[in-house]
Amino acid sequence: MTEPRLLIVSNRLPVTVRTDRGELSVAPSAGGLATGLRGPHTKSDGLWIGWPGDVSHLDDAQRGSLDEKLEAMRAVPLYLEPEEVTRYYEGYSNGVLWPLFHYMVDRIPLVSTDWEVYQHVNQRFADLTVARYRPGDTIWVQDYQLMLVPGMIRERLPSATIGFFLHIPFPSSEAFRILPRREEILTGLLGADLIGFHTFSYLDQFARSMMRILGLDVEVDRLRYAGRNVRLGVFPMGIDAAHFSQVATSPELATEADAIRQRAAPCRILLGVDRMDYTKGLTRRLLAYERLLARSPELHGKVRLVQVAVPSRTEVDAYVTLKTQVDELVGKINGEYGTIDWTPIHYLYRSIPESQLIALYRAADVMLVTPVRDGLNLVAKEFIASRVDDDGVLILSELAGAASELGEALRVNPYDIDATAGAMAQALALAPEERRIRMSALRRRIMTHDVHRWVSLFLGTLERSATQREPAGARESPAEQIDAVVTSLRAAPSLLLLLDYDGTLVPFAATPPQAAPDEALLALLRDLARRPATRVHVVSGRPHQDLERWLGALPIGLHAEHGLWSRLTPDADWHRNIDPQTQWKDHVRPIVEQFVSSTPGSLIEEKVASLAWHYRMADPGFGASQAKELRLHLGALLSNQPLEILQGHKVVEIRMHGVNKGAIVPLVLSPEPSDEAILALGDDQTDEDLFAALPPSAVAIHVGPSDSRAPHRIPDPAAVRRLLQRLLS
Numbered sequence: 001m002t003e004p005r006l007l008i009v010s011n012r013l014p015v016t017v018r019t020d021r022g023e024l025s026v027a028p029s030a031g032g033l034a035t036g037l038r039g040p041h042t043k044s045d046g047l048w049i050g051w052p053g054d055v056s057h058l059d060d061a062q063r064g065s066l067d068e069k070l071e072a073m074r075a076v077p078l079y080l081e082p083e084e085v086t087r088y089y090e091g092y093s094n095g096v097l098w099p100l101f102h103y104m105v106d107r108i109p110l111v112s113t114d115w116e117v118y119q120h121v122n123q124r125f126a127d128l129t130v131a132r133y134r135p136g137d138t139i140w141v142q143d144y145q146l147m148l149v150p151g152m153i154r155e156r157l158p159s160a161t162i163g164f165f166l167h168i169p170f171p172s173s174e175a176f177r178i179l180p181r182r183e184e185i186l187t188g189l190l191g192a193d194l195i196g197f198h199t200f201s202y203l204d205q206f207a208r209s210m211m212r213i214l215g216l217d218v219e220v221d222r223l224r225y226a227g228r229n230v231r232l233g234v235f236p237m238g239i240d241a242a243h244f245s246q247v248a249t250s251p252e253l254a255t256e257a258d259a260i261r262q263r264a265a266p267c268r269i270l271l272g273v274d275r276m277d278y279t280k281g282l283t284r285r286l287l288a289y290e291r292l293l294a295r296s297p298e299l300h301g302k303v304r305l306v307q308v309a310v311p312s313r314t315e316v317d318a319y320v321t322l323k324t325q326v327d328e329l330v331g332k333i334n335g336e337y338g339t340i341d342w343t344p345i346h347y348l349y350r351s352i353p354e355s356q357l358i359a360l361y362r363a364a365d366v367m368l369v370t371p372v373r374d375g376l377n378l379v380a381k382e383f384i385a386s387r388v389d390d391d392g393v394l395i396l397s398e399l400a401g402a403a404s405e406l407g408e409a410l411r412v413n414p415y416d417i418d419a420t421a422g423a424m425a426q427a428l429a430l431a432p433e434e435r436r437i438r439m440s441a442l443r444r445r446i447m448t449h450d451v452h453r454w455v456s457l458f459l460g461t462l463e464r465s466a467t468q469r470e471p472a473g474a475r476e477s478p479a480e481q482i483d484a485v486v487t488s489l490r491a492a493p494s495l496l497l498l499l500d501y502d503g504t505l506v507p508f509a510a511t512p513p514q515a516a517p518d519e520a521l522l523a524l525l526r527d528l529a530r531r532p533a534t535r536v537h538v539v540s541g542r543p544h545q546d547l548e549r550w551l552g553a554l555p556i557g558l559h560a561e562h563g564l565w566s567r568l569t570p571d572a573d574w575h576r577n578i579d580p581q582t583q584w585k586d587h588v589r590p591i592v593e594q595f596v597s598s599t600p601g602s603l604i605e606e607k608v609a610s611l612a613w614h615y616r617m618a619d620p621g622f623g624a625s626q627a628k629e630l631r632l633h634l635g636a637l638l639s640n641q642p643l644e645i646l647q648g649h650k651v652v653e654i655r656m657h658g659v660n661k662g663a664i665v666p667l668v669l670s671p672e673p674s675d676e677a678i679l680a681l682g683d684d685q686t687d688e689d690l691f692a693a694l695p696p697s698a699v700a701i702h703v704g705p706s707d708s709r710a711p712h713r714i715p716d717p718a719a720v721r722r723l724l725q726r727l728l729s
């Protein structure tokens with residue numbers, strides 16, 4: 001039997017490709033993701049699919065050699081064309097999604113035409129994954145560059161196990177909604193069985209977007225979409241802490257760290273290590289350092305900021321501008337405060353080897369991690385893991401995802417330059433014992449919550465989510481079952497059809513009056529009524545005036561307000577089946593009206609025996625919570641009254657007991673024993689009363705995904721119409 005494998009799909013392969021005097025070398029990169037996944041990826045005989053970076057300078061022979069070397073590392077390259085690099089990587093991923101997800105809306109270009117290329121490259125990643133997939137494999141897609149990939153793979157592999165992890169923040173729904181292709185992005189992600197985030201706040205924002213943009217209800221950490229369960233989870237990424245600790249403990253590294261300190265003496269070292277990215281807060285950090293120097297002359301000649309910035313996305317305009325700003329600020333501060341003997345800022349614009357990085361972490365007195373927005377931030381964790389001496393102070397932005405885990409750091413609002421300068425002063429003045437207490441608490445967490453734990457938590461949850469997944473379409477009856485129902489109904493000597501209206505014959509509309517029947521529906525009902533030995537009844541919760549206006553001309557029976565009113569034949573008058581009490585409405589109406597005023601977009605609908613509060617057009621989250629509030633409020637108020645409160649699709653309805661759709665069954669069934677077949681179709685809770693009142697021989701079919709007593713299930717009004725059409729042929 002073949003082993004289940006892990007297929008990782010990320011924009012970039014975790015490899016570094018170098019050519020030295022024509023000689024090509026490929027080395028695994030040291031990044032956290034690469035290290036963390038090395039185990040599961042290689043042990044499971046897995047594959048890592050991604051872009052090996054710009055290899056346009058390689059000739060054909062070198063390209064062939066690269067392919068071979070990558071294959072040996074179980075890496076599958078997806079080469080991007082220059083135009084794809086410009087438009088998918090730089091244009092859409094890093095020109096639109098990156099700034100938007102980090103709340104930098106003003107950095108998004110006024111017009112972006114790169115969506116099609118983003119879509120196209122995501123399709124290429126999905127196609128390559130499907131081509132390399134073997135049944136039983138686990139697919140794990142990474143990050144914002146590939147948000148359409150889960151959905152694209154799901155289309156081709158309906159039963160594959162697919163996970164997705166977002167490494168950057170998920171923004172508030174107010175920011176996310178400005179994205180023109182927001183629906184496609186969300187539905188793309190919903191192709192996964194499990195979607196992971198660094199913090200609960202990102203998960204919560206994602207759930208709100210689901211609700212507000214797609215109208216999907218999220219139950220804390222799960223939702224249903226297209227007949228599947230999708231799990232959401234919080235998995236703050238860890239680092240290979242044991243590795244950092246081990247390197248930091250080595251005697252050579254201790255010597256290197258000492259040498260750095262001695263070279264800086266008598267200065268104490270503040271350290272910054274970042275990709276050169278506008279989200280990392282470099283300019284504000286420099287301004288805060290300048291403020292510290294301005295207000296603490298006693299620190300002149302006694303402190304040094306070492307800022308290491310690795311070049312990143314250097315073809316994107318915003319990054320070019322940032323580099324200029326940082327260069328200028330460093331020059332200005334050094335020019336203003338520096339002396340012959342003292343340079344306030346040592347600035348390196350390059351990537352440095354890991355051992356040097358760890359030596360710097362060990363040598364620093366204060367680590368500055370002050371992004372203006374960051375998904376998590378691994379640098380903060382690398383610093384902690386390297387501090388085997390339990391010393392050093394971490395200043396951490398509260399806008400980095402890592403802040404939710406690292407409570408013992410000195411937390412700052414990076415936009416508050418004064419407070420950040422204050423935190424620098426505080427960190428420098430912190431007593432050794434307090435530094436030790438804080439750092440050892442941080443270390444305990446970082447050493448145990450490492451990247452290996454992160455990987456196994458994510459993959460374990462993914463495996464459980466996928467085993468609990470119902471196969472696609474499981475909530476719908478198999479086609480053969482529906483075929484058998486149609487065959488038996490067609491063969492019956494006579495037929496009675498009991499049809500709900502909203503959500504069954506027509507899809508839901510924004511307001512009740514907008515759900516008027518279309519020509520095709522009118523023709524279908526007319527044809528059914530003309531079918532030999534067939535009786536058609538529409539059983540609705542709507543007022544009888546609506547049904548009369550829309551369906552009155554048809555040769556069918558009509559039942560309004562959940563069975564309060566009936567018009568059994570076209571030439572009969574509307575008849576009230578129960579004499580309703582209506583005094584209660586005078587108490588309830590003002591309460592519902594209060595909810596209309598306090599919930600923009602909601603409205604009240606008054607019927608003879610009921611009042612309905614509709615909130616389909618209200619903000620979905622607020623609407624749902626107001627509906628709960630209204631139900632609780634009325635439940636307490638009306639507990640002794642012969643009334644019931646029903647929750648329907650975006651509607652709360654208050655009506656008299658005993659007025660329900662089941663009440664029409666005795667009116668329409670033949671009093672004599674009969675071999676007439678009965679088919680009832682309905683989508684919500686009120687139709688359950690009808691199903692319950694039917695004789696056992698009747699066929700009940702539920703429409704949609706919610707629970708029902710009906711033994712059969714079809715997805716939506718379009719499927720209802722197709723089924724009814726088949727009774728005609």
Ligand SMILES: Nc1ncnc2c1ncn2[C@@H]1O[C@H](COP(=O)(O)OP(=O)(O)O[C@H]2O[C@H](CO)[C@@H](O)[C@H](O)[C@H]2O)[C@@H](O)[C@H]1O
Pocket residue numbers: 031032167168237273274275308309310350351352353357374375376377378379382
């Ligand atoms: N000059 C230099 N030389 C060598 N190495 C350097 C360097 N400067 C930085 N690095 C390394 O680059 C990595 C940067 O990781 P971060 O988490 O800080 O941010 P990044 O934005 O790349 O990652 C994205 O993914 C990670 C992981 O999910 C999230 O933490 C983050 O919020 C998200 O934006 C660290 O491993 C660091 O050591």
Ligand SMILES: O=P(O)(O)OC[C@H](O)CO
Pocket residue numbers: 012143167312313
């Ligand atoms: O250099 P990039 O654009 O691949 O960015 C890598 C970062 O870690 C973003 O997740």
